[in-house]
C-alpha cells in the first residue's frame with residue numbers, strides 16, 4: 001500500500017521548537033496533512049523517550065499508535081474529512097556529531113530510525129556515556145560520525161543510519177562550512193553501510209543525481225519540522241507493508257518499494273543560494289564565483305549555499321537525469337498558497353480560516369495539493385484552484401533563499417518560469 005512518511009522532525013525538547021511539538025500535536029497534524037507514518041524525533045532524550053513509551057503502543061512490528069484515550073480527544077475536534085486517517089509513529093532521532101578529522105572541524109547531522117524500544121534503550125545507554133543526552137532533543141556529541149555508525153551497526157542490524165540534509169552549509173555531510181567532499185572521507189571502509197541520504201529542503205533529487213556516488217542510494221525527504229504545522233513540507237512515498245522491517249528494507253535496497261519523494265521547491269529552502277543575511281546580500285553561484293566567494297558589503301567569506309556546493313561536487317551537468325529514477329513531486333505548503341492568495345501572513349485569521357475550510361471540504365493537505373481534481377475545488381474556491389493548478393504545473397516564480405533566509409514563492413504574479421523539470425514525473 002502507498003504510504004507517506006515523514007521521518008525527521010523534532011519534539012519540544014529540541015531547541016527552537018514549538019511547545020505543541022508533542023505526540024498529540026504530531027498526531028493531530030499528521031491527520032490534517034495526510035501523512036501515514038511520522039517519526040517520533042528525539043528518541044535520545046530521556047524525558048521524551050519516557051513519554052513515547054507511556055503514550056504509544058505497538059500495533060504492527062516497529063510501528064506505533066497513540067493510545068486510544070489520547071487519540072479520541074483529538075479526533076473529536078478534527079473535521080470528519082480527516083478524522084479517519086490512520087497515523088503510525090516510528091522511532092527516530094537526529095544526532096549532531098562535532099569532531100575534527102583530517103585537520104578540519106566537522107559538524108555532521110544524522111538521522112537514526114530504530115525498530116523497537118529495546119534498540120533505542122541500548123543506543124541511548126551507549127551514547128549517554130559519550131555526551132549529555134538531556135540537554136537537547138538533538139544531542140551534540142563529540143564523536144566521529146563513523147564511530148557513531150559503528151555503534152549503530154553493533155547495536156542492531158535493523159537500525160537505519162541516514163546522513164541528514166546532506167547539503168546544508170553548517171551541519172551536514174557535504175556542507176560547505178564543515179562537511180566533506182566525498183562520503184568515503186567521512187565513513188571510510190564503512191561507506192557501503194550508507195544506504196540512503198536525506199535531501200534537505202534546499203536540494204531536490206535532480207541535484208543529488210548529478211553525483212554518480214549518490215545514484216544507487218535511496219534518496220529520502222522529510223520535513224525536519226520544529227512545529228507540527230510544518231510536518232510534510234517534504235516527505236517520502238513508499239509502497240510497502242505496514243511494518244518496520246519492510247519499510248527499512250525498502251530504504252536499504254532502494255528497490256521498487258520506494259516510489260519517490262514529495263519536495264519543497266529547493267529554491268525556497270534557506271540555503272539554496274549564497275549570501276550574507278546581515279549584509280542583505282544574495283548571490284547566485286556564478287555571481288559568487290565572480291566575487292571570489294567574498295561578500296561585497298563586509299568583505300568576509302560568503303555563506304556558500306547548496307546550489308553552489310552541488311555544482312562544485314557534481315560530475316554530471318545541471319540538466320542531467322538518470323535513465324531510470326524515482327518520482328519527484330513539488331509542492332508548496334497550502335497555508336503559503338492561501339497566504340499569497342489573500343496577500344496576508346500565514347498566521348492571519350482569514351488565511352487560517354480558509355485553510356480549515358479547504359481541509360473540511362476536500363480532506364488532507366496532501367490530498368488537496370496532489371490529488372483532488374481542480375474541477376471540484378473550482379466551484380467554491382476558484383482562486384485556490386488556480387493557484388493549485390500553477391503549483392501542479394510548476395509555473396511559479398521564486399526568489400531563492402540564502403544564508404538562513406527562506407526563499408519567497410510567487411504563484412500569482414507573472415515572472416520567469418521555473419526550469420522545466422517541475423511538475424510530476426514518474427519513470428520507473
Ligand SMILES: [Zn+2]
Nearest residue numbers: 094109164171
Ligand atoms: Zn539537522
Ligand SMILES: [Zn+2]
Nearest residue numbers: 276279295298
Ligand atoms: Zn557580508
